[in-house]
Amino acid sequence: MPKLTIDGRPLEVPPGTNLIEAARRLGIEIPHYCYHPALSIAGQCRLCVVDIEKVPRPQVACNTVVAEGMVVHTETERVLETRKSIMEFHLINHPLDCPVCDQAGECWLQIYYMKHGLYDPRMVDEKVHKPKAVPLGPHVILDAERCILCSRCVRFCDEVTGTSELGIFHRGDRSEIGLFPGQELANKYSGNVVDICPVGALTDRDFRFQVRVWYLDTQKSICPGCARGCNIEVHVSRRRVHHAEGRRVVRLKPRFNEAVNKWWICDAGRYGSAFVDGDTRLQAPARRDGEKTLEVAWTEMIPLAAGRLRGYRADEIGILASPKLSNEDLFLLRRLCDALGVGAVDYRVPPARPGDEDDFLIRADKNANTRGAELVGLGGADSRAILAAARERRVKCLWIFCHDLLASAWPEGEVLDGLLGAETVIFQGTNANPTSAYAHLVLPAAAYPEREGTWTNFEGRVQRFRQALPPLGRALPDWEILGRLLQEVQGAPRPARAEDCFRDLAATVPAFAGMSYRSIGDAGQLVQTARP
Amino acid sequence: MKPVQRVYLREVASGLVLTARHFFVNMGRHLAHALGRTEARGAVTIQYPEERRPYAPRLRSLHRLVRREDGSPRCVACMMCETVCPAHCIYIVAGEHPNPDIEKVCTEFTIDLGKCVFCGYCVEACPEDAIRMDTGILEFSSYSRGGMIYTKETLLSLEPAGPDGKPRSPVPIPADRTP
Numbered sequence: 001m002p003k004l005t006i007d008g009r010p011l012e013v014p015p016g017t018n019l020i021e022a023a024r025r026l027g028i029e030i031p032h033y034c035y036h037p038a039l040s041i042a043g044q045c046r047l048c049v050v051d052i053e054k055v056p057r058p059q060v061a062c063n064t065v066v067a068e069g070m071v072v073h074t075e076t077e078r079v080l081e082t083r084k085s086i087m088e089f090h091l092i093n094h095p096l097d098c099p100v101c102d103q104a105g106e107c108w109l110q111i112y113y114m115k116h117g118l119y120d121p122r123m124v125d126e127k128v129h130k131p132k133a134v135p136l137g138p139h140v141i142l143d144a145e146r147c148i149l150c151s152r153c154v155r156f157c158d159e160v161t162g163t164s165e166l167g168i169f170h171r172g173d174r175s176e177i178g179l180f181p182g183q184e185l186a187n188k189y190s191g192n193v194v195d196i197c198p199v200g201a202l203t204d205r206d207f208r209f210q211v212r213v214w215y216l217d218t219q220k221s222i223c224p225g226c227a228r229g230c231n232i233e234v235h236v237s238r239r240r241v242h243h244a245e246g247r248r249v250v251r252l253k254p255r256f257n258e259a260v261n262k263w264w265i266c267d268a269g270r271y272g273s274a275f276v277d278g279d280t281r282l283q284a285p286a287r288r289d290g291e292k293t294l295e296v297a298w299t300e301m302i303p304l305a306a307g308r309l310r311g312y313r314a315d316e317i318g319i320l321a322s323p324k325l326s327n328e329d330l331f332l333l334r335r336l337c338d339a340l341g342v343g344a345v346d347y348r349v350p351p352a353r354p355g356d357e358d359d360f361l362i363r364a365d366k367n368a369n370t371r372g373a374e375l376v377g378l379g380g381a382d383s384r385a386i387l388a389a390a391r392e393r394r395v396k397c398l399w400i401f402c403h404d405l406l407a408s409a410w411p412e413g414e415v416l417d418g419l420l421g422a423e424t425v426i427f428q429g430t431n432a433n434p435t436s437a438y439a440h441l442v443l444p445a446a447a448y449p450e451r452e453g454t455w456t457n458f459e460g461r462v463q464r465f466r467q468a469l470p471p472l473g474r475a476l477p478d479w480e481i482l483g484r485l486l487q488e489v490q491g492a493p494r495p496a497r498a499e500d501c502f503r504d505l506a507a508t509v510p511a512f513a514g515m516s517y518r519s520i521g522d523a524g525q526l527v528q529t530a531r532p
Numbered sequence: 533m534k535p536v537q538r539v540y541l542r543e544v545a546s547g548l549v550l551t552a553r554h555f556f557v558n559m560g561r562h563l564a565h566a567l568g569r570t571e572a573r574g575a576v577t578i579q580y581p582e583e584r585r586p587y588a589p590r591l592r593s594l595h596r597l598v599r600r601e602d603g604s605p606r607c608v609a610c611m612m613c614e615t616v617c618p619a620h621c622i623y624i625v626a627g628e629h630p631n632p633d634i635e636k637v638c639t640e641f642t643i644d645l646g647k648c649v650f651c652g653y654c655v656e657a658c659p660e661d662a663i664r665m666d667t668g669i670l671e672f673s674s675y676s677r678g679g680m681i682y683t684k685e686t687l688l689s690l691e692p693a694g695p696d697g698k699p700r701s702p703v704p705i706p707a708d709r710t711p
């Protein structure tokens with residue numbers, strides 16, 4: 001492995017590493033716009049210049065691979081002067097729209113100008129004007145004036161999605177980003193160009209003018225959209241409640257995980273958070289009494305629900321758990337089933353249409369935790385048989401988690417007969433749906449940004465999602481509802497935190513043996529059976 | 533309290549002495565002024581509110597939103613003032629401006645003057661010169677908290693004070709401000 005020196009500090013890196021990555025290992029940040037570790041090298045922005053001893057002129061760090069004995073300086077007077085001039089070039093025709101630009105606050109032009117620019121502008125001519133606020137597709141909007149022509153977006157569409165919608169047109173200072181004729185930026189990963197665009201040229205249409213980014217709080221999370229479990233950051237607006245029409249979760253951003261999603265997430269996941277603040281959110285425990293729906297307190301609801309569950313024989317209860325529940329929830333549900341002796345438990349409900357899938361990130365299974373439900377060892381019954389038993393009045397109490405059975409692949413008549421056949425239907429979930437309208441007891445659950453938990457992705461990687469917000473209304477995390485029910489049924493002390501549930505899970509279920517929230521960390525951890 | 537203090541007579545007398553001293557000192561100054569000593573000035577009574585002292589040119593008075601030529605607000609809803617406001621009393625909702633060259637505009641701009649501390653930071657922070665505190669209006673008390681909340685329409689309707697510092701707009705009376 002080549003040994004080299006950067007700013008007087010020696011280091012050894014694998015051959016082929018470029019100088020930006022090598023410096024990064026020492027904690028030295030070489031400023032750059034066009035370089036992105038996932039994309040090919042373009043060398044467009046020229047900002048990453050460094051001085052290398054015995055080389056007469058400054059070199060771009062992104063396109064220089066390390067060599068034995070190389071001595072690199074990133075802060076010489078000449079480098080600083082070059083950076084400053086290059087910043088001035090980048091900003092020559094820049095409109096300085098910051099007051100109306102959604103990127104302001106997380107813009108690399110702003111950051112690098114303050115760090116490496118701070119020159120007095122000498123531009124006296126009229127700036128070149130280009131198209132502004134041009135929608136490129138369903139999710140992305142372009143401001144060609146703000147673009148610094150780093151070509152990251154073009155390379156993303158060429159190299160990552162292979163769809164090649166974008167190109168750079170015209171010459172010189174008239175160059176601009178645009179769509180090829182007849183094209184639309186509508187691939188399944190289009191939102192990623194917003195993340196990699198270092199400036200405010202490409203922004204999200206659904207985030208446009210919603211919230212200023214400095215008002216956002218972030219929390220590490222996992223996308224609930226499919227079995228891949230892409231690592232994300234949830235951005236929530238809590239400080240100024242009148243912004244973004246009162247929505248709390250305003251955007252999702254990918255979070256780097258080498259083993260799962262790298263730098264990317266798909267558009268379905270990225271723009272799929274609306275249900276968290278949707279109108280259909282269930283906010284209070286409710287009991288249906290004939291035609292009336294009465295809101296009740298949890299202190300009333302827990303004994304009521306536990307009483308119903310205890311009031312039936314074990315074989316008169318059928319449970320349709322959900323593969324959207326976390327490992328902790330599913331484990332507590334398993335304990336509750338064991339306590340009640342219920343055997344008719346399943347979590348599989350086939351969707352009306354099979355989900356789309358590709359060979360990149362998107363998985364056909366649109367549930368975050370199917371693998372977890374398998375591993376926790378819940379059920380073994382057949383969900384359709386449970387519904388049939390309800391239709392035939394053999395199952396009298398039907399407990400449904402999250403599912404909308406009326407939107408499943410099962411015939412509507414069959415589902416309706418089952419729902420109407422059961423004496424007691426309990427629905428537990430985050431949002432109301434046509435199925436929950438048939439429930440006699442409604443237990444409102446907290447959505448994933450409102451709670452802690454873990455999901456197991458299709459590969460068997462257990463990943464943590466964390467709490468960014470308090471639950472809406474009086475909703476409670478599923479593990480908390482199940483823990484309270486277990487306490488009521490069994491008298492066992494209930495877990496105080498999701499982590500306690502996970503500790504019990506790890507101690508009981510062999511696949512999770514030896515795991516803890518700490519060992520899962522930010523990158524996730526494979527279950528025993530999936531480890532190489 | 534001592535019995536002698538309970539009668540208050542001594543206090544009444546000392547109060548009278550104080551008042552009398554101010555009266556005679558000021559009368560002396562006015563007389564001296566009338567007799568040609570122009571640097572001598574006695575106290576005067578201003579018949580507020582009909583009469584007012586001139587305000588300082590940098591006075592921070594009731595806010596107003598500056599209008600463009602077409603009457604729409606200059607404000608582009610950049611949220612600088614909302615961010616800097618130490619009292620968190622500015623509430624802005626952003627939207628699209630009908631003119632695509634301007635792009636962004638405030639669809640709602642509300643200041644809760646009941647919370648405002650009149651620091652003027654909002655004016656300092658504004659990159660568009662869209663908010664000013666130059667109306668010269670100082671009397672906008674209210675019988676209700678709601679009456680202290682000024683909306684975009686009210687703030688846009690205000691004019692800057694005249695060259696004499698006198699307000700040119702009447703004090704806006706919100707609908708719920710009933711005496």
Ligand code: SF4
Pocket residue numbers: 094095096097098099101102103104105107108109110146199200201
């Ligand atoms: S891209 Fe950056 S520098 Fe340009 S207007 Fe937007 S925030 Fe300002």
Ligand code: SF4
Pocket residue numbers: 146147148149150151152153154177196197198199201202
């Ligand atoms: S739109 Fe953004 S990512 Fe694309 S070339 Fe311009 S600055 Fe780079």
Ligand code: SF4
Pocket residue numbers: 613616617618619620621622643647648649650651652653654655
């Ligand atoms: S004067 Fe100060 S407290 Fe009042 S609105 Fe402006 S920034 Fe806020």
Ligand code: SF4
Pocket residue numbers: 606607608609610611612613614624638654657658659660661662663
């Ligand atoms: S700082 Fe000025 S332009 Fe920005 S929101 Fe406030 S008034 Fe509007």
